[in-house]
Amino acid sequence: MSTPSQQAPPHLIQRMQEKEQELEQLLILRQLATHLQTHFDELSDKFDGLVQGNQAVSKVLENWSDVFRTINMTDNYASQDQEGEQDRSSLVRIPIV
Template sequence: MSYAHRQTTLPSHIRPSSGFANNPSASTQSSALQARINEKKMELENLRQLRDLSGGLAGQMQQLEEKLSTLSNGTEAVAAVLGNWHNVLRAIHMASAKLPKPKDGDADAEAEDGVPLPQTLVRIPIQTAEAMQKEAEVMQNEAEAAAEAGE
């Protein structure tokens, strides 16, 4: 079997031209490529914006996590205090139950509605605190006067 010899060169009307400007399909391809490049540039810009916004959101989430940690610690402290209130109230009740009942003529031990009040468990001498505060003010004034005289 013999094969017919094939022509390896294309006829001139089928050969592509060397310049893109002369070929209308090449300019269409060029504009399509330019449109695709522009589309990819917009996509890149959007991705950069997304990256920046994601970074900001991550920072805000870290701050929120720190605040929630602080809030959690504060909540645990409040829970501990509230857990102790039962013991505090029970101690007050026990102390009040052991105190002698006020006499009928004792007006200080009754509230406005006539219900007797429990005895005060802790007494803070206000007069002593006021005297100490006045003494501290006098000493501070003397120290300021001495400092001004020394200048």
């Protein structure tokens, strides 16, 4: 009994070998695409974390204007208080650099 490859013409055997190589390359490509997709998913998660962190920083920075306004008001009150020589026991002065 002879095997099918011995009965097949040489050009068909060559064509079959080319298709097997093509299949191997496609399997490698699929594996690389899966790794790439995993990498991009992880990257997306990291960007989501950065966006959330940036939002938190933005909220903190928004509050700084209120802090400086409060310091300024306190400084103005302290200046007025010194002029009138009133009791400043509840006032805390914070120097602005």
